[in-house]
Amino acid sequence: MKEQILASLKRLHIEEYIINITSYQSAQMFFVKKSLDCKRAENTITYNVNVYRTFDKDGKEMKGNSSVYVYNGMTDAEIDASLSRAYLAASFVCNPAYDPMECTENKFIIMESNLFDHTLEECCEETSKALFAEDNRKDVFINSAEVFAYEINVEIISSTGIDSGYVKRYVSGEFVAQCKEPQDVETYKDFRYNDLDCESLKSKVRKTLEYTLERAKATEAPKAGKYRVIISDSYVNDVFSYYSGRAQAGYIYAGYSTFEVGQNVQALNEEGEFADIKGDKVSMTLVPTEPLSNEGIWQKECELLDNGVLKTYYGGLRFSRYLGIEPTGFFGCVNVAPGTMSVEDMKKQPYLWVVNFSDFQLDDFTGHFGGEIRLAFLYDGEKVTPVTGGSINGSIIDSQTNMHFSKEIQKSADFVGPYAMCFEDVPVAGV
Amino acid sequence: MKVKESEYLKLKKSILKKLLDKLLARYEYASILANDSKSTNYRVSKTGTNISEDGTLSERGFCVKVYDNGKAAEYSFSAIEDDTVDAVFDEITKRLDTLGKTLPEGVTAFSFDGVEDEKLYINESTEYEVDPEEKGDNNIIDLLTRISEKGRAYDEKIIDCSVAFSYQKYSKMFLSRNKDLTQNVMWSCGYIVAMAKDGEEIQNGYKPVSMLGGIEVLDTLESKLEDACKTAIELLSAEQMIPGEYDCICEPDVTGMIVHEAFGHGVEMDMFVKDRAQAQEFIGKQVASELITMHDGACTIPQVATYFFDDEGVLAHDTIIIDKGILKTGICDAQSAMHLGVAGTGNGRRQDTTRKAYTRMTNTIFEAGTSKVEDMIASVKYGFLLCQASSGMEDPKNWGIQLMVDIAREIKDGKLTGKIFSPIVLTGYVPDLLKSISMISDSIEAGGTGYCGKGYKEWVKVSDGGPYIKARIRLG
Numbered sequence: 001m002k003e004q005i006l007a008s009l010k011r012l013h014i015e016e017y018i019i020n021i022t023s024y025q026s027a028q029m030f031f032v033k034k035s036l037d038c039k040r041a042e043n044t045i046t047y048n049v050n051v052y053r054t055f056d057k058d059g060k061e062m063k064g065n066s067s068v069y070v071y072n073g074m075t076d077a078e079i080d081a082s083l084s085r086a087y088l089a090a091s092f093v094c095n096p097a098y099d100p101m102e103c104t105e106n107k108f109i110i111m112e113s114n115l116f117d118h119t120l121e122e123c124c125e126e127t128s129k130a131l132f133a134e135d136n137r138k139d140v141f142i143n144s145a146e147v148f149a150y151e152i153n154v155e156i157i158s159s160t161g162i163d164s165g166y167v168k169r170y171v172s173g174e175f176v177a178q179c180k181e182p183q184d185v186e187t188y189k190d191f192r193y194n195d196l197d198c199e200s201l202k203s204k205v206r207k208t209l210e211y212t213l214e215r216a217k218a219t220e221a222p223k224a225g226k227y228r229v230i231i232s233d234s235y236v237n238d239v240f241s242y243y244s245g246r247a248q249a250g251y252i253y254a255g256y257s258t259f260e261v262g263q264n265v266q267a268l269n270e271e272g273e274f275a276d277i278k279g280d281k282v283s284m285t286l287v288p289t290e291p292l293s294n295e296g297i298w299q300k301e302c303e304l305l306d307n308g309v310l311k312t313y314y315g316g317l318r319f320s321r322y323l324g325i326e327p328t329g330f331f332g333c334v335n336v337a338p339g340t341m342s343v344e345d346m347k348k349q350p351y352l353w354v355v356n357f358s359d360f361q362l363d364d365f366t367g368h369f370g371g372e373i374r375l376a377f378l379y380d381g382e383k384v385t386p387v388t389g390g391s392i393n394g395s396i397i398d399s400q401t402n403m404h405f406s407k408e409i410q411k412s413a414d415f416v417g418p419y420a421m422c423f424e425d426v427p428v429a430g431v
Numbered sequence: 432m433k434v435k436e437s438e439y440l441k442l443k444k445s446i447l448k449k450l451l452d453k454l455l456a457r458y459e460y461a462s463i464l465a466n467d468s469k470s471t472n473y474r475v476s477k478t479g480t481n482i483s484e485d486g487t488l489s490e491r492g493f494c495v496k497v498y499d500n501g502k503a504a505e506y507s508f509s510a511i512e513d514d515t516v517d518a519v520f521d522e523i524t525k526r527l528d529t530l531g532k533t534l535p536e537g538v539t540a541f542s543f544d545g546v547e548d549e550k551l552y553i554n555e556s557t558e559y560e561v562d563p564e565e566k567g568d569n570n571i572i573d574l575l576t577r578i579s580e581k582g583r584a585y586d587e588k589i590i591d592c593s594v595a596f597s598y599q600k601y602s603k604m605f606l607s608r609n610k611d612l613t614q615n616v617m618w619s620c621g622y623i624v625a626m627a628k629d630g631e632e633i634q635n636g637y638k639p640v641s642m643l644g645g646i647e648v649l650d651t652l653e654s655k656l657e658d659a660c661k662t663a664i665e666l667l668s669a670e671q672m673i674p675g676e677y678d679c680i681c682e683p684d685v686t687g688m689i690v691h692e693a694f695g696h697g698v699e700m701d702m703f704v705k706d707r708a709q710a711q712e713f714i715g716k717q718v719a720s721e722l723i724t725m726h727d728g729a730c731t732i733p734q735v736a737t738y739f740f741d742d743e744g745v746l747a748h749d750t751i752i753i754d755k756g757i758l759k760t761g762i763c764d765a766q767s768a769m770h771l772g773v774a775g776t777g778n779g780r781r782q783d784t785t786r787k788a789y790t791r792m793t794n795t796i797f798e799a800g801t802s803k804v805e806d807m808i809a810s811v812k813y814g815f816l817l818c819q820a821s822s823g824m825e826d827p828k829n830w831g832i833q834l835m836v837d838i839a840r841e842i843k844d845g846k847l848t849g850k851i852f853s854p855i856v857l858t859g860y861v862p863d864l865l866k867s868i869s870m871i872s873d874s875i876e877a878g879g880t881g882y883c884g885k886g887y888k889e890w891v892k893v894s895d896g897g898p899y900i901k902a903r904i905r906l907g
Contacts, residue, residue, distance in 0.1 A: 024785065026785075027526075027530050028787070029530070029531060030787060031538065032541070032704060032705050033705070033706075034537050034538050034539065035538065035539060035540065035541040036502075036531055036534060036538060036539070036540040036541060037503065037541050037766070038503040038504065038505065038766070038787060039502075039503075039504050039505075039527065039530050039531045040504070040505040040506065040507070040787060041504075041505075041506050041507075041523075041526035041527060041530055042506070042507040042508075042785050043506075043507070043508050043509075043522065043526075044492060044507055044508060044509040044785055045509055045510070046486070046490075046509070048484075048486065050483075064480070066482040066483060066568075067483040067484055068484045069484050069486070069489050069490075071490075071491040071509070072491070072509055072510035073439070073443075073491070073510060073511075073512065085568075088568065089482045089568040090482075092480070092482070092568050092569045092572045092573075093479070093480040093481065093482055093572070094480055095479040095480060119529075121526075121529045121530045121531075121532075124530065125530075125531070125532075125533045125534070128534070128535050128538075129533075129535045129536070131535070132535035132536070132537070132538060133535070133536075135537075143705055143706065143707060144705045144707070174886060174887075176705070176707065178706070178707075178828075184828065185828065185829065186707060186828045186829075188886060190886075190887065224674040224675070224907070250478060253478060254476070254477055254478045254590070254591055255477075255590050255591075255628070256590065256591070256626070256628075256633060258631065268631055269631070270630050270631050270632055318479070319478070358824045358826050358831060358833040359822075359824035359833055361822065361835070363854075365626075365633040365634075365635065366632060366633060366634060366854070367631070367632075368854050370835070370854070370856055371833065371856075372824070372826075372831060372832070372833035372856070372858050374826075374831070389831065389858065390858060390907065391833065391856040391858050391907045393671075393672075393674075393854070393856055393907050397631055397632075427671065427674065427907070428674070428907070429672075429674035429675075429856060429858060429905065429906065429907020430674070430907075
């Protein structure tokens with residue numbers, strides 16, 4: 001099929017293109033209580049072709065592109081028709097011209113992982129065993145779970161000579177913990193590991209089962225008001241997406257973001273003025289989870305913020321070219337430097353520690369963050385009470401000059417950084 | 432015009448039947464779902480123009496489902512030719528035989544008693560007026576560009592106006608021992624997002640359109656531009672909501688989000704199988720005001736989730752879930768129906784042929800009532816008109832509500848004051864909210880520009896909506 005696509009591009013005189021060939025092998029298991037409800041296997045492949053066309057419009061050089069999928073079993077005539085249509089469509093896409101991604105080095109990388117020591121079926125089975133290993137209590141148990149083991153093989157070929165690729169494996173999934181007494185509650189968690197990391201998964205399951213037990217005891221929502229709010233686990237990662245979102249070349253080019261390199265962006269308030277940072281300063285690095293982007297960019301770590309100061313913009317080819325910066329591609333993992341305060345120190349003053357939201361969201365345009373509280377621990381200065389219900393409704397722009405990060409860290413496939421963080425005076429809608 | 436059947440699937444049918452015969456000789460049940468789907472996204476904004484085929488919605492693929500001594504297993508693949516049938520069959524049996532040989536301690540494979548496979552033949556198509564492919568990419572981009580440029584010129588505070596159109600045209604074929612089903616469907620949708628900026632704050636006004644059909648969906652999009660721009664600018668001066676419980680009037684899109692997120696997910700019966708839905712205990716009981724009648728179904732209304740049969744070969748239904756406040760039933764995929772000993776409702780849907788089928792909503796609505804919207808607003812002493820639903824999350828186990836809307840317009844003594852609050856989080860207990868509904872407007876609106884996930888994955892196209900409703904809601 002690859003040769004058919006290349007021959008078609010040649011026949012059609014399409015001079016600039018990039019082809020992404022992705023094949024997927026997977027083994028999947030779906031559990032309901034202590035039963036395997038369904039198992040699945042997969043062997044699929046996709047061919048995506050992005051064609052570019054440079055042309056003049058009103059005396060300006062423009063470049064358009066359009067992408068299509070080509071499928072196994074297509075005849076040469078069908079491929080020609082599909083690519084011709086895409087090439088014609090590209091002539092209606094009037095973006096200022098930019099240079100293509102040049103080829104710097106061609107190689108094929110096997111991403112390091114102990115998952116390659118096993119078959120995909122074994123990876124799926126071993127992960128399932130780790131997941132159920134902690135499911136041995138009567139008061140709280142795994143209600144249901146899904147486990148996936150993937151091998152993804154990516155090959156990228158471009159008109160500029162790129163002919164590279166990589167193969168990676170990972171295991172992922174989700175599970176729901178349930179506790180029936182004193183009230184029937186559940187907790188949802190997902191996971192993803194690039195190695196067969198049974199101990200991390202067991203620990204995650206154990207912690208989730210414990211929180212679910214606590215949630216079963218929580219009956220009341222916190223009173224409405226402003227709280228010193230602590231969040232932990234994956235919700236911490238979500239907060240930092242404000243900075244990575246606003247530092248994207250696409251946001252800068254469009255004027256959605258006023259972040260400037262060299263500026264202390266953590267100190268920017270809603271009026272666009274700089275305030276004093278009383279809390280911890282943000283230092284974060286973007287880390288690629290694939291060696292090669294779908295535009296053929298070899299990816300490497302990118303230091304984004306140092307003590308609140310923006311070090312660089314980042315992004316895909318087009319907007320990076322427009323801004324005159326090196327294209328970096330996008331990143332699947334964020335590293336954030338821990339703070340100086342321990343979680344125990346954070347808990348010395350009254351707090352509302354939310355350990356489980358129904359869905360925590362941060363909008364990087366508005367800076368608003370919030371979510372409904374599934375389980376939180378409320379410390380009023382005297383005693384700790386589990387609470388449930390109500391919602392937090394905060395703003396990172398208001399909070400960022402006075403937030404603290406724990407010195408304890410957490411590690412997952414998409415985040416390495418503080419385990420917990422703390423905000424002052426966050427509005428909470430309760431009873 | 433009727434959507435045409437895929438030539439590709441027609442060509443593959445005899446090959447797939449050969450594979451099916453081999454599978455039926457090996458397993459007590461086997462089916463094959465084949466999908467030939469094309470979806471293109473068009474978007475114009477200040478940052479540029481984009482035409483791209485949608486990677487999630489476009490595919491040519493196949494999914495085999497078998498029951499092997501009662502145990503369910505599936506295999507997804509993307510290529511088969513006349514001379515590779517044996518090789519594909521060997522790969523299927525080898526991979527499925529190997530997987531699940533070793534299970535976690537205490538876990539066993541569930542065995543089903545038998546699979547219903549009634550004799551059925553269907554070859555149906557939905558209708559459209561203008562095929563986007565015939566309209567031409569240039570004409571689509573010209574229209575979107577005109578709207579986008581007009582939006583950007585509306586006010587100096589508008590920093591961008593993104594205008595988009597997308598469509599999906601698909602043919603699906605479902606083959607089993609007794610079923611030979613083909614359907615050809617096309618839906619289209621579009622939206623305007625106007626973005627306004629003041630200092631570091633960015634707000635947006637969002638106006639969508641969607642329908643079962645073709646490019647004709649864009650006929651009404653431009654008329655929504657001014658509203659989108661005004662909303663974005665208004666939001667820049669929005670105040671923060673004082674948390675509390677208020678009388679609220681919900682616009683149809685907010686009603687739709689309540690129908691879908693707050694209640695609909697709770698009646699997906701795969702959640703009953705897992706003992707994860709409180710709704711199971713409320714069948715036959717009052718869960719809402721007697722003004723409320725709720726439907727879900729691929730043939731409930733013609734919208735983006737309309738089809739003739741689901742991804743497990745079960746005919747589309749119009750299921751009445753709540754009838755005058757009483758919870759009647761849930762919705763169901765085929766395997767969950769087998770677990771529960773009930774009939775499937777045609778709600779077994781896959782994101783694509785590489786994914787498992789789950790119970791999924793389709794077109795989910797509340798029926799209309801008799802009130803006039805102006806009378807509903809006039810009835811509120813102090814409260815809010817809730818507009819522009821932005822996101823929601825289900826909680827079938829506890830029926831907790833987490834919905835977010837962008838705008839709450841203040842109502843005082845029956846009149847809108849012009850003051851707005853944002854963002855707004857709706858919380859509370861679903862039956863409390865539904866039972867508090869005291870007025871319902873006399874017509875419904877439904878739409879579906881977004882996608883529905885199962886948890887955080889498995890995206891399928893859905894629509895939702897209903898009338899304006901008046902309810903008591905906790906806002907934060």
